Amino acid sequence: MSRFRALAALAVGSALVLTGCAGTSAAPGAQEGSSDAAGGSFPVTIDHAFGETTIEAQPERVVTVSWGNQEAALALGVVPVAMPKVTWGDEDGDGLLPWVKDKLDELGAETPTLMDETDGFDYEAIADAQPDVILGAYSGMTQEQYDTLSKIAPVVAFPEVAWGTSWQEMTLTDAKALGREDQAEQLIADLEKHVTDASAKYPALAGKKTLFTYLDPTDLSTLGYYSTLDPRAAYLTELGLAPSSAVEESSKDAATFWFTQSTENIETFSDVDVIVGYGTPELLAQLQADPLWSRIPAIKAGAFATLTDDTTIAAAANPSPLSIGTSYGDEYIDLVGAASEKAGS
Known part of the structure; x- marks a missing residue:
């Protein structure tokens, strides 16, 4: 995404629930594991910079906006129905970063609808995806954008400061909206250990x-x-x-x-x-x-x-x-x- 230049000048689970026969690709929106396995209970209320958002039931159709939120969902085994097309750091031009492609392959999932956010949120594409929730815990959305998105579905905005959400907080916040907080906590602990071990090579x-x-x-x-x-x-x-x-x-x-x-x-x-x-x-x-x-x-x-x-x-x-x-x-x-x-x- 070009915001890095413009604003500075930014695998867990066991079985995939498929919408179809075993051995076929999962459609976007499919989730890894059952609702019970996710461990979440609904409704949930999430506080953020623009107030609070209540999600009445576990989302089945998830849309993500801005940077990184799709990666939080995918890391938790949830395939969005629509997510941003990556236009920064995408060396092969397919709109996906390599680790996102690898995760989609691991989940046996089709590529979700990719939305071009070069000129802002694609509200029409978001509405067409018929989301149950819109994830944007790491984003720079404005009040006006939040209000517009909220007319489509419940929106998870950034907690306090635009573009000021850590990867851990993004993961936990988006996970709460998906009913996967326990899974997110374990994932974060595992990844933090990896970072510690990898950094230890450089005293x-x-x-x-x-x-x-x-x-x-x-x-x-x-x-x-x-x-x-x-x-x-x-x-x-x-x-x-x-x-x-x-x-x-x-x-x-x-x-x-x-x-x-x-x-x-x-x-x-x-x-x-x-x-x-x-x-x-x-x-x-x-x-x-x-x-x-x-x-x-x-x-x-x-x-x-x-x-x-x-x-x-x-x-x-x-x-x-x-x-x-x-x-x-x-x-x-x-x-x-x-x-x-x-x-x-």
Whole structure:
């Protein structure tokens, strides 16, 4: 999805209930396991930024919007009837990230209806899908968008801050709407262990000060960075890194996921040991040649984990319960770990 550029410049279960004969592909909307196995009870009420939403019965037709919510549903064995077409990080152009395709194959499911959100929510496609619930626990929907969606079906919006939902909170919130909280808790515990184990290969990660950025190489007069509310920045702390003093201070009582600051005040970032950011392979050399950027310890040491823009590995930097534990998710941890090893002690 292009929001990463625009806003910064973002397997459990045993049997699949099929709508048809055994051995056929599951139609979108099919769920893994029975309602009893899911362990949920309804109605459920979910609090969020726009109030609260009550879901009267376990949803059978699920639509997801924005980024990542479809991955939470799929990780819990629920195949949406419609979900966003991925237009950022999708290297083969089919609208699906690799780990989503793998999960659909694992579930024996057909590809759901893919909605293009380049210009906003496709309300007509959402309505045509006849959803019982619309999942958007990780999103930046506005009050107006929420109100419009609510005329179609109950909507699960973000808890407090737009684009400020961690992968764990997204998973648990969406799971509550699906009646699968117990399953989500176990899934999160398993994935957190994987992250801990994968990060342990890089002792240099521990305690290094960091920030996550998106840079415009044509304008280095401003340094933009994600707040600790953003799941990308928050995930770095799960790897063992710590937010730099600027990130930590800016994030206190913040209601946004993104900050900018003039590089005239570059000394503000004098404690940054490791930088993770979207860019090109040539970006580090450009920054090292810049009289201001080169004063940041991470830049001077070459401790920059560069995520080539609009690639799958860049998409994996925004963690989900499907991307974590995949080869792409592990490659991302390796990339950040290698950068940390270049940082000064």
